[in-house]
Amino acid sequence: MALFVAPATADPRKTDLKQLTDIVQPLVDDAAAHGVRVSVGLTDLSRPNGQSTILGSLASYNPASVIKLSLLATLMRQVDRGLISLDAPATVSPYMVVGGSGTIQDEQMPFNTTVRELARRMVVVSDNTATNVLLYYVGIPTVQKLLDDLGLKTMKFNRQMFPGDLISAPTNVLDAADTLALLKAIHSGRLLSHKSTDQIVDWMLHQEVDTKFGAVLDGKPIAHKTGETGNVTHDVGYFLVPEHETAVVVLTEVTTTTSFDEAQRIGNPIVQNIGLAVYNHLDKLDHR
Template sequence: MEKYMEWKEKIKKIISQSEGQVCVNFYDLDRKEGFSIDGDKKVLSASMIKLLIIAELMRQVSENKFSLSDKITVTEVMKTGGDGILKELESNHHFTIKELATLMIIVSDNEATNVLIDFLGMNNINQMAKNLGLKETYLGRKMMDTEARKNGYDNYTCANDISLLLKLIYQEKLINKEASQLILDILLKQQQGERLQRYLPSDIKIAHKCGDLNNLENNGGIIYLSNKTYILVVLTSGISNLKGKQTIGKISKFIYDKLGE
């Protein structure tokens, strides 16, 4: 634990070189210990909230409310801007719930996300956060809902909450073993990068989810090395998106290098 406290102080120095706010949670899954820096601080989640949505999705699947193979017709009225590919397709395609969940995670598809929020129920999703013991994670609006944002509704999380979600997935305790394995499999197919893996070797295996808004970059994941598995969550705000990605990358590279010593 002592060496991790040394790492924590060195990461604080990396953070001090950056403007804005940076929240960190590191957890060694083998030694079952770690540290956080402002890990309990409530921040805008951006697309990190989609981890909570897929957790609630799998809860309802586990209670046989529907099957992942059930299909939803995506209509014109469901069109949503921002990240994703559904907005570029013709309307009235039929997608399985698993396909929508996969798109929500691996390309952060906002249209798929909003379809699932309506399908699952926002209240149910927020109850899931409470049931999991998440402290600051809350879904206050759908994706790209600018009116809701103007009226003070938004989506929040903290680094410690994201770390807990990832820990439960890794330990196969998020809902159940089958649900955890399915979510992990989807996270491993993540298509968005340039953050945790920015300065790491290209063959490093990472199961992760990221999110961004103007001047905000978030990323959290399970990182698999040949001799070590760990969780790293870095949430940045108040700095340019490029510098946010670079800061996440620098902290990730620092941890990677230290574990390789």
């Protein structure tokens, strides 16, 4: 069954972002009062030209692994153009392996695989090594060309994951508005083929990181990508409630600590609560 959802022409039970704003804004304000900067982006994907809104901070963030979505969209556009095959062989050599999240670092080296498997692991287990190998295949300038084509001004994929000390490129960066615009473009059917959109959503549906949306929405129809590093913790994606499909972006930065563990302890429940509040509202609309 195809996962791509064409926007409906009419919906008497349409998603009202004003209602969602009234629900989410107090959560954003409460987080800010406790030293957590939060940005929430919402777009109604169920209708043509559905409404969008950004709540909270408009400033940029360290994107952590959320930036991988820009590489994923670029890869699939190259696939659609016949420039890259998902079934092409790929070899990961020992010198390519980096730390952090992922499972390729546990494989016997050299590791022979495919572009498809690298992309799957980049999303499903947020594999940093897979990301860097794909970035080599696709190229940073190609990713930037996609971001430029979409008119994104803040989002930049400037450097590989877990960069070495000799890499002097600027850090990666994004904001809620650009992240929401990228999600909308992927879903729209205009940037990618429906087949490529379905593949991206399928990988995101099977994401295994369960510390944010996944902790409270396990088993629900959400397709998402997390990111966490330093004092930031994020989750973004699609809440696929029938007839109320919504793109959701939640970015947070804990300003009261420099400890990763403490930032996750503080920030993850905020991401969870916002995600749960949004989903519960959409689900109630679906059952009216």
